[in-house]
């Protein structure tokens with residue numbers, strides 16, 4: 001059976017303010033207004049001179065999404081090593097101060113990687129990439145950006161399974177999955193990680209691999225930001241020459257034929273040529289109306305909309321369902337008069353190899369065991385309406401699959417349940433085991449993004 005997944009990306013119209021947050025410590029609610037964090041920031045300021053920035057004077061700080069940019073933290077700290085991350089965490093826990101961890105900052109909600117009223121732990125200085133002597137692996141700092149990693153690997157003629165956009169961080173990308181232009185050949189980024197260096201909730205530093213802390217290793221492969229602060233990813237690398245990129249745009253009348261052709265290319269990826277990478281986007285613009293355009297690899301897909309929202313749905317491939325999806329998008333957008341937002345639906349393929357490679361090294365947490373390829377769509381539009389309609393259409397076509405890709409998921413989507421009940425349960429148990437006080441949980445200090453408990 002083949003598997004397709006779909007994600008939806010849309011401008012989000014409201015912005016969230018840092019409000020009072022109540023936390024629980026030993027079951028006792030703490031009314032939080034940054035008081036604890038003020039003390040934590042003062043301590044961090046003395047331990048990390050020059051690398052501690054209070055909100056009011058943090059002028060150079062910038063981040064991809066407007067909602068996160070508007071998020072009011074108390075201070076931002078820039079540790080430069082695993083030891084320093086461990087020290088920061090100790091200060092935060094000692095003061096019971098909430099925090100968020102930032103790598104590339106391409107998540108989209110307050111508290112995902114900019115702390116609401118707490119401390120933003122910015123991993124940006126942990127950004128070096130070291131290639132092994134035999135040139136088959138690289139140790140990538142947990143705060144590295146895609147473009148920094150490729151710049152480090154290029155001189156060796158090497159590549160890794162990295163993101164499509166240079167500013168995306170290795171952290172969120174790899175912990176959640178990591179789809180790439182090389183997916184037909186190499187699968188998810190997470191299936192290429194041999195070792196994680198991780199700062200655990202109790203501030204100890206461990207290396208998790210198939211042999212050492214295997215449960216944690218399993219959990220880090222798909223488990224997001226629930227298990228530790230990853231300070232380095234040891235990942236496989238491989239020789240890679242120039243990647244061709246081409247782009248074409250077609251008028252709305254040609255979408256049906258286009259979808260049929262795209263499906264053929266996705267099939268070729270699985271069977272004949274794993275070098276093929278294709279994505280396509282269905283877009284509205286005032287100038288050209290609805291158009292469909294394809295990119296055959298390496299592009300900067302997003303023109304920096306001020307606020308962003310992604311949501312995601314998985315389904316088995318079906319040209320008919322694909323057509324229905326475009327139709328539904330058009331209807332949703334036009335009904336809500338949202339054409340001014342330049343809505344678009346982007347479809348990526350995640351080929352058969354991805355599923356196969358998920359079985360190596362004890363399997364990952366994603367819970368995908370399907371033969372065939374995935375296709376991944378992203379849209380700027382009215383997310384929830386569209387997804388609801390599209391899900392219904394997928395169910396009607398008997399093509400719905402429950403998997404939700406964390407890195408494109410919308411707030412409120414139950415990502416971990418979508419991995420399957422057993423995987424979710426296992427993740428919860430591992431989380432509880434390494435984090436008995438729940439520091440990294442929704443009732444602890446690191447509450448943003450998607451939490452298993």
Ligand SMILES: Cc1cc2nc3c(=O)[nH]c(=O)nc-3n(C[C@H](O)[C@H](O)[C@H](O)COP(=O)(O)OP(=O)(O)OC[C@H]3O[C@@H](n4cnc5c(N)ncnc54)[C@H](O)[C@@H]3O)c2cc1C
Pocket residue numbers: 064100101102103104105106107108112113123142143163164165167168169170171172173174175176177178179180224225228229230231302407408448449450
């Ligand atoms: C323009 C754009 C292009 C994209 N392209 C792709 C693509 O080609 N393929 C794909 O699969 N996805 C893609 N994505 C989705 C992307 O993978 C996710 O948004 C991902 O979470 C971003 O990671 P980040 O490190 O940049 O973001 P951040 O916001 O810094 O991190 C995301 C979450 O992961 C946590 N985290 C980050 N680093 C660490 C760490 N070292 N240890 C522990 N937790 C950590 C953060 O705390 C946060 O909760 C894209 C997103 C955008 C906006």
Ligand SMILES: *[C@@H]1O[C@H](CO)[C@@H](O)[C@H](O)[C@H]1NC(C)=O
Pocket residue numbers: 031032033035
């Ligand atoms: C913060 O909370 C504490 C404890 O509830 C309270 O005493 C203090 O006045 C609050 N400060 C602000 C600025 O709201």
Ligand SMILES: *[C@@H]1O[C@H](CO)[C@@H](O)[C@H](O)[C@H]1NC(C)=O
Pocket residue numbers: 130131132137138139194195234235
């Ligand atoms: C990555 O891990 C492997 C297996 O443990 C090891 O042989 C290799 O040296 C590591 N690579 C780097 C760059 O540290």
Ligand SMILES: *[C@@H]1O[C@H](CO)[C@@H](O)[C@H](O)[C@H]1NC(C)=O
Pocket residue numbers: 124125127128129148152
């Ligand atoms: C790491 O980040 C620092 C600070 O932004 C930057 O000066 C440096 O060039 C980066 N290193 C790499 C290898 O990209």
Ligand SMILES: *[C@@H]1O[C@H](CO)[C@@H](O)[C@H](O)[C@H]1NC(C)=O
Pocket residue numbers: 337340
């Ligand atoms: C749609 O939006 C445009 C521009 O914002 C506005 O002029 C028009 O009246 C709106 N139409 C409907 C049906 O709401």
Ligand SMILES: *[C@@H]1O[C@H](CO)[C@@H](O)[C@H](O)[C@H]1NC(C)=O
Pocket residue numbers: 200202204433434435
């Ligand atoms: C920290 O947590 C890990 C994982 O649960 C555990 O193995 C280790 O013993 C703990 N270390 C300390 C010092 O408590």
